Amino acid sequence: MKTQTLFLLLAFAAAAGLSGCGISSGGQGGNAAINVAIASTPAAMYVNDHFTISATTNDTAGVTWTCAPARSCGAFAASQTMNAAANTYTAPALVPSGNLVTLTATSVTDSTSSASAQVTINAASGIQVAWNTFPSSPLMVTGTESLEVQVQGDSTNAGITFECTPVGVCGSFSQVTVGPPQNSIYAVDMVYTAPANVPPGMVATLVATSTADNARSVSTPVTIVNSISTVSTLSGTFAFMNRGIDASGYNGIAGSVILDGQGNVTGGEFDSADPSAVISASILPTGSVDINGNASVSGYTLDQFGHGILTLEFNYNGSVYEMIYSLTATSSSHAMLSEVDEMGDLTGTLDLQSANFSAAQFAGNYSFVSAGENIAHSVPMNFGGIFTADGASSIGPGTLDINAAGTYRTGPLTATFTPPDSYGRGTLTFASATPVSFAYYIVGPEVIRLVEIDATTAVTAGSAYGQGSNASVNNAQIAGNYVFVMHGYSVNGANGMAGQFVADGSGDFAGVLDSDDAGTATLAAPLTGATYSFTGSARGSVATQDGSFTANVYMTDPNINLLDPSNPKGGGGGLMLETDANAFDNGLLAVQTKGKISGNYAMGWRYRPGTVNGFSNNFDVAVTAALAIGPGGTFSGEGEWDVVLSGLAPDQPMNGTLTADANNPGRYTGTFSPSPDADLPTTYYQMNDSQLVMLETDPAVADGFLVRQNLP
Amino acid sequence: MRAIVRVCAVLAISAPMFASAAQQTGIGATSKPFRRTYNASQEITVTGNVRGISVHGKAPAGAHLLITTSHGLIDAHVGSFALRGSQPLSLQTGEQVSVVGVMTWIDGSPILLARTVSTGTKTFVIRNERGALLFPRASSARQLRFKAVNRGGEQQ
Numbered sequence: 001m002k003t004q005t006l007f008l009l010l011a012f013a014a015a016a017g018l019s020g021c022g023i024s025s026g027g028q029g030g031n032a033a034i035n036v037a038i039a040s041t042p043a044a045m046y047v048n049d050h051f052t053i054s055a056t057t058n059d060t061a062g063v064t065w066t067c068a069p070a071r072s073c074g075a076f077a078a079s080q081t082m083n084a085a086a087n088t089y090t091a092p093a094l095v096p097s098g099n100l101v102t103l104t105a106t107s108v109t110d111s112t113s114s115a116s117a118q119v120t121i122n123a124a125s126g127i128q129v130a131w132n133t134f135p136s137s138p139l140m141v142t143g144t145e146s147l148e149v150q151v152q153g154d155s156t157n158a159g160i161t162f163e164c165t166p167v168g169v170c171g172s173f174s175q176v177t178v179g180p181p182q183n184s185i186y187a188v189d190m191v192y193t194a195p196a197n198v199p200p201g202m203v204a205t206l207v208a209t210s211t212a213d214n215a216r217s218v219s220t221p222v223t224i225v226n227s228i229s230t231v232s233t234l235s236g237t238f239a240f241m242n243r244g245i246d247a248s249g250y251n252g253i254a255g256s257v258i259l260d261g262q263g264n265v266t267g268g269e270f271d272s273a274d275p276s277a278v279i280s281a282s283i284l285p286t287g288s289v290d291i292n293g294n295a296s297v298s299g300y301t302l303d304q305f306g307h308g309i310l311t312l313e314f315n316y317n318g319s320v321y322e323m324i325y326s327l328t329a330t331s332s333s334h335a336m337l338s339e340v341d342e343m344g345d346l347t348g349t350l351d352l353q354s355a356n357f358s359a360a361q362f363a364g365n366y367s368f369v370s371a372g373e374n375i376a377h378s379v380p381m382n383f384g385g386i387f388t389a390d391g392a393s394s395i396g397p398g399t400l401d402i403n404a405a406g407t408y409r410t411g412p413l414t415a416t417f418t419p420p421d422s423y424g425r426g427t428l429t430f431a432s433a434t435p436v437s438f439a440y441y442i443v444g445p446e447v448i449r450l451v452e453i454d455a456t457t458a459v460t461a462g463s464a465y466g467q468g469s470n471a472s473v474n475n476a477q478i479a480g481n482y483v484f485v486m487h488g489y490s491v492n493g494a495n496g497m498a499g500q501f502v503a504d505g506s507g508d509f510a511g512v513l514d515s516d517d518a519g520t521a522t523l524a525a526p527l528t529g530a531t532y533s534f535t536g537s538a539r540g541s542v543a544t545q546d547g548s549f550t551a552n553v554y555m556t557d558p559n560i561n562l563l564d565p566s567n568p569k570g571g572g573g574g575l576m577l578e579t580d581a582n583a584f585d586n587g588l589l590a591v592q593t594k595g596k597i598s599g600n601y602a603m604g605w606r607y608r609p610g611t612v613n614g615f616s617n618n619f620d621v622a623v624t625a626a627l628a629i630g631p632g633g634t635f636s637g638e639g640e641w642d643v644v645l646s647g648l649a650p651d652q653p654m655n656g657t658l659t660a661d662a663n664n665p666g667r668y669t670g671t672f673s674p675s676p677d678a679d680l681p682t683t684y685y686q687m688n689d690s691q692l693v694m695l696e697t698d699p700a701v702a703d704g705f706l707v708r709q710n711l712p
Numbered sequence: 713m714r715a716i717v718r719v720c721a722v723l724a725i726s727a728p729m730f731a732s733a734a735q736q737t738g739i740g741a742t743s744k745p746f747r748r749t750y751n752a753s754q755e756i757t758v759t760g761n762v763r764g765i766s767v768h769g770k771a772p773a774g775a776h777l778l779i780t781t782s783h784g785l786i787d788a789h790v791g792s793f794a795l796r797g798s799q800p801l802s803l804q805t806g807e808q809v810s811v812v813g814v815m816t817w818i819d820g821s822p823i824l825l826a827r828t829v830s831t832g833t834k835t836f837v838i839r840n841e842r843g844a845l846l847f848p849r850a851s852s853a854r855q856l857r858f859k860a861v862n863r864g865g866e867q868q
Contacts, residue, residue, distance in 0.1 A: 247796050248850040248857055274857055276850035294863035313861070321858035343859050378846040406842030491750040491825060491843030492772035492818065493791050517748070519771030520819055548745035581842050582747030699769040 034059050034113040036105050039084070044120035048215035050090040055105035055115060057083050063105040063114075065089075073101040074121075080108065091215075095121050125213035128152040129160070131220060135192060135206065137636040137653065138223035138600075138628040140304055143194045149208045149218070152185045158212035160188040170204035171195045171224075198224050202598070202630040223628040223636045228600055228711040229306040233332050235261030237355070239424060239441040240270075241449035242325070242337055242348030243372065243461040244606070249275040250373035251346055252461025253323075254441050254451035256353065256423035257283055257312065265298035265312065269423050271439035271451050275375045278455040280439070281314040290320040297322070302329060305626035306602065306711050307638060307651075310337070310350075326640035328602035328626050330707045333566035336604035340640045347606045348461075352566055354444045359419040361445045362426070363391030365471040367538050367554030369575040370438070370450050370462030371488070371586045379405035380489050380584035381458045384577030386467070386539045386554055387413050395428070399539055401552055406581035427453070440464075446557055447565040462586075465565075465575070468557025473534040479505030483666070483685045485693040486551070486576055486587030487608070487703050493518030494608040495583060496703040498685050498695045499527060500592055500666050507531050509542075512664045514683040517583075519699035523683065524664060541579070550580045553589055562588050563691055563707055571688060594666055595689025597658065600711075601627045603639065605672070605694065605704030625654045625674075626709070633658035633670065641674045658684055672696070750814055750825060750843020758786050758824060759810045762803045765795070771819050774845075777801075777829065779809060788813060788824040790838050797848025801829060801836045808832065814843070 036057045045051065053076075055063045062082040067073035067089075073096060077088035089103060100118050107113035132148035139145060149160050159178040164170035171194045179187040192206060202223050209217035241254040255270025268283030284296035290313065301308035306329040313322045324341040333352035339345050354361065365388050374381035380403075387398025396414030413430065417440070420426040424442035428450070429435075437454045446466030452458055470477075482503060487496040499513025511527045529545030538555040556562060558572030573590035603625040625639025636655035657670035668684040672694065680700070684692045690708035760781035767775050774792035778785055788811045794801040803809065813826040827839040839845055 245793075245847060246857060247848050248855070249797065249847040251857060272857070274850060275847075276855050277857070279856065290863070292862050292864055297863065316856065316858075319860045320862060321856060322861050323858055341859055343857050373847050377840060378849055379840050379844045380847070405840050405844035489845060491748060491839070491845075492789070493774050493845060517772075519769070519773040544746045546745050548747035548749065580747060582745075582749050584844060699771060699773060701773060 034107045034110040036063055036107050036113050036115045038103070038105055038115045038117045041103065041117040041119050044122055045091050046122050046125045046213045046215055047091050047093055047095060048124070050088050050214060052086050053089045053103065054084055054086050055081065057105070057107060057113075059083070059107040059109045059113070061108035064108055066104050066106065068102045068104070069096055072096040073103075091119075091121050095123050125210075125216065126153040127210045127213045127216045129208060129210050129216045129218050131208070131218055132187060134220055135222045136638075137221065137655075138202075138225040138305065138626075138638075139194045140227050141194055141198060141224060142196055145192045145194075147190060147192055147206075149188045149190075150185060151188060151210060154186070154210060154212050155184070156212045157181055157186060158210070160190075161209045161211050161214070162190055162192075163207045163209065164192075165205045165207070166199055166201075169195050169197065169199045170206075192222075194222070194224050198226060201632060202628055203632070203634070221634070221636075223630065225305070225600055225628045227304040228709055229302055229304060229329055231263045231300070231302045231308070232261040233302055233306065233329055233711055234259050234300065234335065234350075235332070237353045237423065238335075238350050239353050239443045239449050240325075240337060240348060240350045241441070241451065241461060241463070242339060242346035243451075244339070244344060244346040245608075246274075246344035246346075249378060250459045251344060252372055252451040252459055253346060253348075254439060254449045254461060255283070256425060256441055257310075259300060263299050263301060265300065268312070269425060270312075270314075271425075271453050273451055273453050273455065273459045273461075275373060275378070275459055278453050279316060280453075281316050284313045284315065291315045291318065292320050294320070300327070302327075303626075305600070305638065306330070306335075306709050307626040309340070309640075328604070328639070329709065329711060330564050330602045331566060331710045334564045336602050336705075336707070338604065338606070338640070345606070347604060349449075351443045351447065351449075353424050353442060357420040357422065357424040357442055359393065359417070359426075360391045361420070361442055362389045362417060362440075362448065363445065364389060365467040365538065366446075366448070366464040367467055367556050367575055368448075368450065368462060368464035369554065369577050369586050370452060370460040372452065372458055372460030374404050374458050375456065377405065381405065381460065382488070382577055382584060382586050383458075383460055383462070384552055384554060384575065384586070385413055386537065387415070387464075389417070393417060393419070396431075400430070401577055401579065403577060403579055403584055405584055408579045408581065443565060446560055463575075465556040465560055465562065467538045467555060468559055470538050470555035470557060470572070470574075472536050473538055473540060473555050474536055475507045475532065475534050476505045478503045478532060478534055478540070481592040481666070482509075482573070482589055483592045483687045483693060484576065484587060484589045485685075485695070485703065486578065486585040487701075488578065488583060488585030490517050490583035490585075492520070494701040495585065496608070496695050496701050497585075498683065498693045498703065500664070500685050501527055501530070503532060507533055512667060514667075514695050514697055516695060516697055516701045518701065521681075521697040523697055524661065524667065538574075542576075548580065548582055549578070551585075552577045552579055558591070562590060563687075563705055567690075567710070569688075569690070571691075590687045590691070592666060592686070593688045594686055597633070597686065597689070597692070598629055600709040601629055601635070601706045602709050603627055603637075603654075603694075603704060603706050605674070605702060607696070607700060607702035627654065627656075627706070629658070629706075633660070633668070639674070656682065668692075748816065750839070752814070752827075752841050752843075754814050755812055755827065756815060756824075757810055757812050758788070759808070760786060762805055762807045762809055764805060765790075765801070765803065767795075770821075772823065775801075776823075777803070777809075777811070777826065779811065786811075786824055787821065788826040788829070790826050790829065791845040793845060793848045794836065794838050798851040799836070799849040801838070803829070803831065813839075
């Protein structure tokens with residue numbers, strides 16, 4: 001009986017093309033009714049290699065696996081398996097004495113019935129495997145990528161085995177081609193096809209393993225996403241507003257542009273202000289003839305990730321000019337913008353406007369903040385306040401707060417405004433001793449974009465939002481969880497801070513914040529003893545215990561989502577204006593809710609004056625990027641980042657990580673890598689399930705937002 | 713000489729205060745101001761020779777004017793905008809300068825937050841009296857920030 005079994009196994013091994021080395025039958029003088037046989041083993045392998053091993057047995061309890069010499073023979077993934085079940089054996093890290101290991105499967109029921117195999121263990125092969133090309137990430141479902149792996153030191157030219165996880169839903173490989181070796185190096189090409197559906201976790205991990213030495217492998221994650229947009233996603237009349245600093249000082253631009261859903265611009269106008277020039281101009285439609293006699297290249301792109309480029313061209317004073325923005329859509333009605341031409345790095349927003357503009361849309365109670373520069377003194381100057389518009393031509397009564405580089409003052413606000421034109425543009429003029437006037441663009445009745453155009457007092461840009469049910473607020477109504485973010489300039493330079501707190505409804509709040517003051521980062525600092533005050537108005541105030549930080553808060557309609565005003569989910573919050581003399585920040589407050597962070601997100605991020613990694617740059621760096629965040633907290637995507645005067649760097653790979661702070665739910669630590677060589681330490685605060693604020697916490701100062709994409 | 717003595721005195725007085733503050737972790741606790749104040753009443757004048765201007769990753773971010781004095785090197789922070797715009801800070805190595813500012817400690821190092829930098833012929837304003845760094849000064853000429861293009865070939 002035993003002899004028959006042995007012959008059968010040897011015959012099987014020979015037919016399978018295996019060495020048969022050391023394969024033996026079970027039942028070493030024990031219970032004749034129990035048989036054990038090891039199915040197959042390789043004759044030799046390298047240290048750390050692994051292979052799949054199994055044993056056949058008629059023992060319904062299965063077999064146990066052991067090996068010798070003890071402690072230097074490697075390991076099995078499972079110590080016990082059932083009949084014919086696969087197990088994984090991994091060779092030891094060092095060559096054992098005599099170069100041999102003995103692998104043994106023993107009947108569970110009858111320990112005298114067993115089978116053994118011997119395998120020669122060789123020293124490391126010296127084979128090296130590396131990706132020559134990496135896959136794009138994110139990659140669309142069913143998308144294909146031609147990839148190449150380089151193999152070095154494999155004298156057998158055995159090639160590469162490609163696998164991926166999660167098995168069965170991670171995609172497939174085809175057209176695997178092993179190239180000719182040259183100087184002991186050869187390439188293996190293949191085509192990876194993404195799965196038809198987004199896998200769990202949104203990530204497929206591709207693994208390339210040396211066929212000759214399966215201890216030598218490389219892997220790379222690929223985020224798999226569904227197609228979420230085409231150029232038709234953005235169609236209609238959109239208001240835009242951008243601001244930032246360049247070599248001329250502070251800049252603000254607001255305007256309106258018509259996008260036809262096919263990549264063409266069919267009209268528009270804008271206002272631009274900096275300390276040296278204030279202009280208004282019409283935007284040239286795509287293909288129209290400019291004053292040089294050339295066809296305008298105004299237009300836009302939008303790829304499957306909701307990410308693209310917006311180019312606006314215009315005639316002015318005998319010349320043709322252009323501005324170029326990276327844009328990332330969060331919905332068909334909102335996108336983030338960052339300037340990526342050679343002239344500056346402004347950042348801002350693009351929002352679908354309501355139609356049929358009229359003065360009647362500019363009516364009700366508003367809160368506003370407009371940030372920028374005092375022209376005469378070249379220092380930061382921020383406006384904030386509340387007002388009531390009558391829907392005809394008058395604004396007031398209201399309150400105007402000004403922080404001009406540490407000189408804070410407040411007073412009544414009255415103003416007049418002109419009715420909007422066909423792009424929703426009108427002008428707004430304060431009744432003040434010194435001229436203060438704005439161009440405004442109506443996004444909708446409760447969202448107004450502003451850019452100051454008086455050319456004498458200041459250059460500022462910002463927004464006014466309706467107050468809705470928050471027109472009259474007392475302390476008791478400010479209770480619960482909030483996130484805030486502020487940025488601007490302190491006496492040390494650019495700064496930013498973000499945090500979260502719980503307000504008690506009685507004027508006290510406590511929480512945690514991170515800040516970066518010109519490169520001095522403060523992480524997860526407890527915020528205690530702080531106070532707030534609202535006394536029947538949308539305008540209130542906050543202060544730290546020591547009073548070195550004070551700010552006004554202007555509450556907005558709870559139904560308005562400040563980062564994505566067309567988002568029907570709302571959220572509410574307020575605008576913030578620092579009022580002390582120590583820094584000159586502005587920002588926003590948002591009601592905080594917590595939820596799952598996963599899906600496709602748009603990022604708007606701005607690096608502000610400072611230095612980074614030896615690279616000297618004194619102005620803004622702007623990024624928009626479309627990113628996919630998996631439940632594990634890693635994200636990857638593509639975007640543009642631009643340093644002033646260095647121009648456009650299209651479709652740069654970007655990635656990062658988010659790790660929950662167990663001590664402060666809602667706060668995350670991690671990184672953001674706008675380029676492969678820059679893992680920037682970053683703190684994230686979750687505003688809600690679709691929005692996060694981010695703050696860089698190293699010698700550079702940068703901040704931004706992640707907003708979940710909700711694209712058709 | 714008198715200026716240097718004053719610098720040393722300010723540093724000696726300030727060091728224990730900032731060392732103590734660094735041990736606090738809470739924001740806004742009364743013993744640690746959250747916001748650093750520029751107090752013009754504490755301004756000093758440092759006179760020396762320009763050793764160089766450095767832009768590095770050490771806080772506070774931006775450009776640092778290094779001044780050699782008879783009592784050592786002074787690190788004067790001139791910020792992110794001083795070298796930009798139409799009125800950039802322009803100095804020669806070895807040139808004698810007088811810097812008015814407030815001495816402080818940042819990340820364990822003494823830093824002079826410069827408000828003005830004067831040479832024998834010119835004064836560059838870096839900060840206002842509240843300590844706010846001035847933004848890059850625009851050219852007096854009416855100059856658009858946009859890129860002029862001519863699709864016919866020539867680009868300006």
